[in-house]
Amino acid sequence: CMTWGQRERARDLYEQSLALARELDNRAGIAISLRELGTLYREIANYQKAGELYQQSLDIDRDVGNRAGVASTLHQLGILHQIQGEYDRARELYRRSLAIDRELGNRAGVVENVRQLGVLTVARFGGHLRRRIFPRVSGHN
Numbered sequence: 001c002m003t004w005g006q007r008e009r010a011r012d013l014y015e016q017s018l019a020l021a022r023e024l025d026n027r028a029g030i031a032i033s034l035r036e037l038g039t040l041y042r043e044i045a046n047y048q049k050a051g052e053l054y055q056q057s058l059d060i061d062r063d064v065g066n067r068a069g070v071a072s073t074l075h076q077l078g079i080l081h082q083i084q085g086e087y088d089r090a091r092e093l094y095r096r097s098l099a100i101d102r103e104l105g106n107r108a109g110v111v112e113n114v115r116q117l118g119v120l121t122v123a124r125f126g127g128h129l130r131r132r133i134f135p136r137v138s139g140h141n
Contacts, residue, residue: 002043011040031060031069035076042080050080071100071109078116087124091117 002010014037021029038053054077061069078093094113101109 007040007044011037014040027060027064028066028069031057031064031066031073034060035069035073038073038080039076042076042083047080047084051077054080067100068104068106068109071097071104071106074100075109075113075116078113078120082116082120082123087120090120094120 014033018033021033034053034057038050041053042050054073058070058073061073074093074097078090082090094117098110098113101113
């Protein structure tokens, strides 16, 4: 877990990276920096700012045809919506990310999206699902 000071330092570095990428007109670099900043803001529960940064990243990645970046940002947006209890939207975003990762042959991305869909299912159905799948473990028959 990062301390507040470490987060501040990370934010400063991401903002420097963003400024340099803009100076070089490196749109892929801009998108990456925006996505990383979005994750940082999500981790401090500034969900509105995180969503704005993710959307900017997504728009740029779509414009430049960076499908791997699109998949990554869709995944991050899925996490953001899941945290906020917007499970249907999160599932949709994970599935879109998963489809792109499969097309690209990004096995690590496929694993992460499938895993996150599982986490989402448990978050959504919680104890009821655990009791049905693992009755002996949970003490219910």
